[in-house]
Amino acid sequence: xxxxxxxxxxxxxxxxxxxxxxxxxxxxxxxxxxxxxxxxxxxxxxxxxxxxxxxxxxxxxxxxxxxxxxxxxxxxxxxxxxxxxxxxxxxxxxxxxxxxxxxxxxxxxxxxxxxxxxxxxxxxxxxxxxxxxxxxxxxxxxxxxxxxxxxxxxxxxxxxxxxxxxxxxxxxxxxxxxxxxxxxxxxxxxxxxxxxxxxxxxxxxxxxxxxxxxxxxxxxxxxxxxxxxxxxxxxxxxxxxxxxxxxxxxxxxxxxxxxxxxxxxxxxxxxxxxxxxxxxxxxxxxxxxxxxxxxxxxxxxxxxxxxxxxxxxxxxxxxxxxxxxxxxxxxxxxxxxxxxxxxxxxxxxxxxxxxxxxxxxxxxxxxxxxxxxxxxxxxxxxxxxxxxxxxxxxxx
Amino acid sequence: xxxxxxxxxxxxxxxxxxxxxxxxxxxxxxxxxxxxxxxxxxxxxxxxxxxxxxxxxxxxxxxxxxxxxxxxxxxxxxxxxxxxxxxxxxxxxxxxxxxxxxxxxxxxxxxxxxxxxxxxxxxxxxxxxxxxxxxxxxxxxxxxxxxxxxxxxxxxxxxxxxxxxxxxxxxxxxxxxxxxxxxxxxxxxxxxxxxxxxxxxxxxxxxxxxxxxxxxxxxxxxxxxxxxxxxxxxxxxxxxxxxxxxxxxxxxxxxxxxxxxxxxxxxxxxxxxxxxxxxxxxxxxxxxxxxxxxxxxxxxxxxxxxxxxxxxxxxxxxxxxxxxxxxxxxxxxxxxxxxxxxxxxxxxxxxxxxxxxxxxxxxxxxx
Numbered sequence: 001x002x003x004x005x006x007x008x009x010x011x012x013x014x015x016x017x018x019x020x021x022x023x024x025x026x027x028x029x030x031x032x033x034x035x036x037x038x039x040x041x042x043x044x045x046x047x048x049x050x051x052x053x054x055x056x057x058x059x060x061x062x063x064x065x066x067x068x069x070x071x072x073x074x075x076x077x078x079x080x081x082x083x084x085x086x087x088x089x090x091x092x093x094x095x096x097x098x099x100x101x102x103x104x105x106x107x108x109x110x111x112x113x114x115x116x117x118x119x120x121x122x123x124x125x126x127x128x129x130x131x132x133x134x135x136x137x138x139x140x141x142x143x144x145x146x147x148x149x150x151x152x153x154x155x156x157x158x159x160x161x162x163x164x165x166x167x168x169x170x171x172x173x174x175x176x177x178x179x180x181x182x183x184x185x186x187x188x189x190x191x192x193x194x195x196x197x198x199x200x201x202x203x204x205x206x207x208x209x210x211x212x213x214x215x216x217x218x219x220x221x222x223x224x225x226x227x228x229x230x231x232x233x234x235x236x237x238x239x240x241x242x243x244x245x246x247x248x249x250x251x252x253x254x255x256x257x258x259x260x261x262x263x264x265x266x267x268x269x270x271x272x273x274x275x276x277x278x279x280x281x282x283x284x285x286x287x288x289x290x291x292x293x294x295x296x297x298x299x300x301x302x303x304x305x306x307x308x309x310x311x312x313x314x315x316x317x318x319x320x321x322x323x324x325x326x327x328x329x330x331x332x333x334x335x336x337x338x339x340x341x342x343x344x345x346x347x348x349x350x351x352x353x354x355x356x357x358x359x360x361x362x363x364x365x366x367x368x369x370x371x372x373x374x375x376x377x378x379x380x381x382x383x384x385x386x387x388x389x390x391x392x393x394x395x396x
Numbered sequence: 397x398x399x400x401x402x403x404x405x406x407x408x409x410x411x412x413x414x415x416x417x418x419x420x421x422x423x424x425x426x427x428x429x430x431x432x433x434x435x436x437x438x439x440x441x442x443x444x445x446x447x448x449x450x451x452x453x454x455x456x457x458x459x460x461x462x463x464x465x466x467x468x469x470x471x472x473x474x475x476x477x478x479x480x481x482x483x484x485x486x487x488x489x490x491x492x493x494x495x496x497x498x499x500x501x502x503x504x505x506x507x508x509x510x511x512x513x514x515x516x517x518x519x520x521x522x523x524x525x526x527x528x529x530x531x532x533x534x535x536x537x538x539x540x541x542x543x544x545x546x547x548x549x550x551x552x553x554x555x556x557x558x559x560x561x562x563x564x565x566x567x568x569x570x571x572x573x574x575x576x577x578x579x580x581x582x583x584x585x586x587x588x589x590x591x592x593x594x595x596x597x598x599x600x601x602x603x604x605x606x607x608x609x610x611x612x613x614x615x616x617x618x619x620x621x622x623x624x625x626x627x628x629x630x631x632x633x634x635x636x637x638x639x640x641x642x643x644x645x646x647x648x649x650x651x652x653x654x655x656x657x658x659x660x661x662x663x664x665x666x667x668x669x670x671x672x673x674x675x676x677x678x679x680x681x682x683x684x685x686x687x688x689x690x691x692x693x694x695x696x697x698x699x700x701x702x703x704x705x706x707x708x709x710x711x712x713x714x715x716x717x718x719x720x721x722x723x724x725x726x727x728x729x730x731x732x733x734x735x736x737x738x739x740x741x742x743x744x745x746x747x748x749x750x751x752x753x754x755x756x757x758x759x760x761x762x763x
Contacts, residue, residue: 118499152532161531168498168535173522179488180523183495190451190477190501213488221480373529374567376536376591379623381670383567388708 035063039333043268044325050250052257052286055275059267063335065111067344069266070326073103074345076127077323078352079136080296083126083143086356087300092143095172096157098296099127101264104322105230105290106131108269109198113277118166118188118197120181122205123158124230124294125170132167134160136355137362146362153365154373175208177201178227182214182285185225196224196280198273204235206249215285219256222284226276227253229289230263236298237307250289257283263290264320293320371395427608435580435609436466436598440504442616443588444474447502450588451478453493454506454543463508464544464603490516490541494523497539497593504588507543510559510597524593525568538591542584545573545597546640546691547739553727558692560639563595564669564701570622571669573597575643576607579666582620590622597668599640625672627679631661634685634749637676637702639665642689642740649745658753668698676702677709684715685752689745694722719748 040058047054080100086092099106102124109119110131121128126139134150142149143157150160151170159170168184171177181199188195205211206229218225229249233240240247250258257279261272272288279286293316297304304313330336371383371393378395385391430438444450451474456463458471458481471479482489486507493503507513513520520541527535546558564571570592574580580598587594612618628643629650638646643664650660661679665672680686686706688699699720706718724738 120495151530151534154532155530159530161534163531163534168495169527169531171523173518176491176518176523179491179519180495180498182488183492183497184499185495186492187496187499187501190496191499210485210487210491213483213485214492216483216485217488217492220483373531373533375570376528376533376538379621379670381623382673 033064033067035335036065038062039066041267041329043271044262044265045268047268047272048250048260050248050253050258050287051255052259052279054259055271059271061267061270063330063333066326066330066333066335069107069111070323070330070341071344071348072107072131073266073323073326075136075348075351076100076103076106076130078345078348079130079139080126082352082356083140084296084300086140086143091360092157092300093145094156095123096143096300097124097298098300099124099294101295101316101322102230102232102292103127104266104269104325105200105228105263105292108266109228109273111266111270112273113198114195115165116193116195117277118168118181118184118195119200120168120177120184120197121170121200122174122177122202123170123172124202125158125160128200129160129162129167129170132162132165134162134165134167136352137358140356140359141362144359144362145364146359147365148359148362152369154369175201175205175210178205178208178211179214181227182218182223182225185218185223185280185285186221189221189223194281196226196277198226198228200228200230202235203229203231203233203240203247203249204238204243206231206252207244215253215256215287218285224280225285226273226280227256227285227287229287230292231289232292232294234294234298234307237302239307248289250287253285253287256285256287258287258289260289260291263292264316264322265325266322368393427610428614429606429608430577430614431604431606432574432577432580432598433464433466433603435577435607436584436603437468437470438614439581439584439588440467440470441473443585444470444478446616447588449500450502450504451480451496452504452506453480453482453489455482455484455508457481457506462506464600466598466603467506486512486515487519490519491523493539494519494537494593497524497537498527498535500538502538502540502588504540504542507541509548509555509600510543510545511555511557513541513543513559520563520569520593520595521566525566527568528592529568536591537593540584540587540594540596542587542596543598544600544603546599547723547728547735548600550730550732550735551728552730556728558597558690558723559595560597560668560690560692561697561701563597564671564698565696566669568593569669570594570667571597572622572667573599573639574666575602575638575640575664576605577609578607578613579620579626579664581609581613582618583622583666585619586622589619594622597640602641602644605644620666623667623670623672625666625675626664627661627675628664629660629662631659631683633658633660633683634687634752635661635663635676635679635683636687636689636745636749637663637665637699638689639668639698640691642691645740645742645745646689648742649749652742652746653749656750656755658749658755660749665698671701671705673705673709677706680706680710681713684713685749686714687719687721687745687748687752689721689740691723691739694720694725697722716752716754719752721745721748
């Protein structure tokens with residue numbers, strides 16, 4: 001039952017195509033990308049909870065949201081794969097931790113919150129940064145250490161920040177971001193902002209003592225903190241069952257409630273985060289365990305296949321890929337055609353390629369940048385280069 | 397109370413002893429006296445009153461009135477939302493403090509002693525000190541970490557370390573160490589107002605000492621500049637640098653040396669990072685001799701940095717090798733006689749000064 005439809009100009013204003021209908025239309029549809037007619041979708045699996053109720057498996061969504069999910073996740077996927085190539089071409093140096101496979105967590109979370117809510121993450125932060133509004137140019141330029149990078153080239157892959165969207169990084173020390181996130185929640189409560197903080201950490205970080213210290217204080221002080229364990233089942237090369245006596249991370253909060261969520265299902269993530277935000281504002285900290293998966297190894301130095309089988313990786317890709325899930329949903333609800341989705345992916349490829357080309361042209365920081373931002377207020381003191389008789393600077 | 401240093405009057409031949417604790421300086425006939433504890437408490441009070449973003453956090457800072465009573469009365473005045481008692485979890489609460497600073501609040505985090513800051517040092521260095529740089533200025537961290545530092549009396553190896561050198565080596569931190577009440581007020585206020593992370597190293601044995609303060613110091617707008625040392629006493633023969641408790645020792649030493657015709661210039665560093673190299677070098681260019689004094693471990697210490705700075709900037713002005721007086725290169729022992737040997741004494745500083753002035757001194761017997 002093909003219906004004619006106008007392929008809409010998408011929200012990023014590409015040229016509109018007009019499809020010739022194969023048979024006469026019964027009615028004209030509204031443009032897909034702005035259609036907000038509610039659609040109800042069931043999550044892949046029900047939620048499991050610890051010390052709290054579970055949210056409903058039925059998630060409200062609409063065509064616009066699903067198309068946005070598809071586009072955003074496909075963009076993130078393409079971006080991370082492009083970063084892989086850039087790293088192998090030695091344009092990205094040092095550490096590079098890729099998020100492909102985990103996109104649903106970033107995208108689902110963002111859909112449930114506002115920019116007043118804070119997010120803090122560890123070093124696998126490229127996609128979370130983009131979800132918070134970061135641009136591709138800022139990502140690639142930062143990865144290549146250029147001036148147009150989000151940290152002007154001074155941070156690198158692990159240190160992306162976007163304060164105006166309340167994204168606080170970007171942290172290299174495993175686990176440190178959790179107390180920091182609870183501190184953000186403290187400040188939100190102190191300032192009476194009626195907003196929450198999502199502190200993301202992995203299954204490896206879940207055993208960190210400081211996490212429990214921060215959770216204890218958050219529970220005592222009723223802080224609006226949501227601890228999100230992105231459980232991709234491997235802490236670097238160590239499987240969760242080798243690192244955690246209890247890998248039921250959503251239960252590890254003990255007195256703090258927890259929810260286990262299919263992290264490959266963007267709608268389940270959205271539902272859980274909405275639930276968690278409401279909970280945290282009223283009742284204090286809650287843990288969300290996102291059952292997710294990373295296709296790449298821990299970082300670009302890790303092939304990711306010495307501690308997992310290739311079958312496992314392909315299996316997840318076939319059964320649970322977050323982008324494919326949304327594609328199937330869109331197609332089964334007739335919200336777009338396969339060709340339209342492929343066209344979106346082509347656009348994305350071009351966007352990514354353009355951003356990389358632009359980033360490659362972008363210059364490295366000026367030498368004087370070595371000495372900027374050491375302090376917010378440098379007091380005019382002197383700082384030194386390797387040869388202090390040769391290179392000195394006054395900190396502004 | 398423990399032994400309090402008595403200050404000799406300059407150029408007088410009599411001792412003035414007051415029944416209570418400390419001695420008025422001859423030049424401040426009508427000055428008010430306040431203890432370092434009162435100075436710190438009033439500074440916290442005034443800064444909390446002036447800026448609602450300032451809040452206190454730490455073990456026993458609230459209901460207990462402060463382990464050393466520095467935060468006395470502040471819970472009653474500002475309430476439990478601004479004076480927060482934490483569990484004994486330094487890594488957790490320090491991280492929370494830094495996160496609050498990321499958002500724009502101004503936490504003052506107390507470590508019961510800086511020995512416990514080692515449990516939280518990752519947050520001080522990696523989360524606080526480096527964030528402004530890594531984010532190219534997006535995330536500044538207006539936090540103060542304060543508490544007693546260095547040796548107390550008889551508290552043993554795990555409770556006696558001085559952390560000045562460790563923290564001062566880290567770019568992105570500011571490290572301050574007050575000596576007297578004026579320093580305590582002015583520097584703590586400056587630290588709280590400063591937009592960068594400040595490590596504020598107090599001294600337990602100084603908390604109860606009284607010092608004269610002028611009306612200007614008592615005013616709520618009083619503030620000292622960060623990065624500027626103070627010349628506590630001018631001299632022409634030898635420069636002595638010190639911070640915190642050792643400033644009192646250095647002043648005592650300068651009086652003793654004067655009897656032998658040696659006029660020492662005593663510099664109270666106040667700021668370990670940024671270090672006031674300019675004041676130190678100007679002084680050494682005048683006196684041509686330098687003694688650095690600190691309580692902490694000698695290797696890679698504050699004195700080592702001062703010595704290097706002077707050798708680099710003022711080599712041709714030195715008439716003698718730079719002398720370092722520091723704590724002994726051992727963990728702090730408990731027995732009173734050994735403890736006495738593990739921290740600098742006045743005699744040590746006098747001896748070093750005389751060596752620098754090429755006055756013969758009988759060699760001390762080594763153990």
